[in-house]
Amino acid sequence: MIHIETSSGYWYPIIMLIAFIISWLIAYLIWRRGEKSYKKNTEEDDVFFAGNPPPQGELAHIKGNNLGWGFVEALDGFYNGMKRMHNGIINDYVGWFIGILAFVLIIIILWGGAI
Amino acid sequence: MSWENYMPYIYAIFAPFALALFGIIYGLVLKGFDRKLAAHMQWRVGPPLRQPFYDVLKLFEKENIVPKNAVPWIFNSAPIISMGALILALLYLPIGPFNPVLGNYGDLIVLLYILALPGLAMMLGGFSSSSPYSAVGAQREFIMILSYEFPLAIIIFTFAWKYSILYPNLKAFSLLTFVEHPLWQNVGILGFIGLLILLITMLVVTTGEVGRMPFDIADAGTEISGGALLEYTGKNLGLFYLADAVKIVVMGTLIITFFFPYNLSSLLLHYFSLPHYAWLTIDFLFYLLKLFIISFVVVTVMRVAFPRFRVDQVVKFYWGYATLASLIALSLIVLDTVGGV
């Protein structure tokens, strides 16, 4: 049997695949028992937009930058620090680059390259 | 090849039916208890215990609307993916006294990936339904997944690390190891405190994972009117309803496996002598009781006691407090092990 085995875990993909197909089949069989008709191309299959006519085209799309809002708002201390670092001055970026390179070199010299 | 070699395939084919039946029925019963007890806490009488069954039967009688601009095959397959993944997760989990059906053929890492699928399916459904509200809900679901997976991963790796130190010969990520060797007896006082903190974190993570009240930002009714589930009607919504019920069983079983894998039979074996099947029945009923208590704490108490968090509060809660708590617990357990108390 094809499988991955390490000292702490294991995985048999083919058995998982079989079980997955059977599970999906069960879900599909349950799903099939339901009513399937609806009135196509009437107002019924418009999306719900609080009773207003649904927005069309570009207006209906939600921009992806909303996705990060929660993180930016919650971790604003971190993000503000990062924003201050990205000030657009090329000398600062090169300075960061050289500084971190020097830091890495010092570590390599101290440990002799072997970790 | 002998007969034995075909056993896993036979298990993989026939076990899902039994486990799906168990998961759906007990999940709906737990949902009924949840609604009844929540009603009692609010000084109401509440619906009959079989109300979730009525709800599902009704939902399967309603029309199944697919929005005009939706992608029908993704829209319709999202609830099926969600439900299938949860049935599959039950196969890798120990159900009470019974060992996991596929316990020898997949470990905790596999389970972790399977458990991410229902949330992803909900996201897919939300994005494919072409509704602005659903898109917002799907994005929030994504934020939820990113938030709670982090502390959950720390909890799982803490356990695996401890097991790899305690039992170097066993597979540290195997759920069979978890069931056979409960961790509480094997740690000192510091480790005990660490485990308690991990338990509380795990309970909070579970509430987020099942998407219930303080963390239900993804389908917040009063904000985005249903979120990712908004456009779902009829049998699609019914299947999501069932998946929601099974999810509580899955996550509750995961907590039981981690923290309370005890059976009554090993405790009472010295006082009574009963046939094997009687012990199995007692252990199974005990498992159902444990599951009920966990569902009561994780779902009912939380949803009655706390109002909904804002999106950024959820992120702050999981990435800040829950992660911090689990890291403290991890360092306590490491200290306990290294110190050799």
Add this chain to the structure above:
Amino acid sequence: MVDMDKKVMARKMGRLIRSIWIFNWFNSCGVTELLPVVASIYDMERFGLIVVDNPKHADVLIVGGYQTEKSIKRVIRIYNQMPEPKAVMALGSCTITGGMYWDSYNTIKRLSDYIPVTIYVPGCPPRPEAVFQAVGMIFEHVNQLKKEVKGK
């Protein structure tokens, strides 16, 4: 629901009345007495009635109070967006005759001119008991339907 077979309809309605999910549409005082129905004294969840977030999940649309020329457009769209089988409960005298706004220039006098209303609940505003009586009448109606089907 008109073209449905009576037997199918009895089965569907029998399942429907056991778990009625309600979407509230109200923009006036007609609904004030509906709030105690949800709360602990009257507790409509006893009968499986809960309030849901949007019309796509709902079985019953409750229209509370008078509707204006503008809001009736939304009511019609929301009614059309609900999946079948569905019903409409109209609360208050305003939905029947226009009530105290009978001579206003922009209110809707009779709701059933616009959407098919299943049941009217009179009152200004109707008491919770009246709402429960309406629900009980629906239950009674469905039970009658089931008996008819069984008798055949």
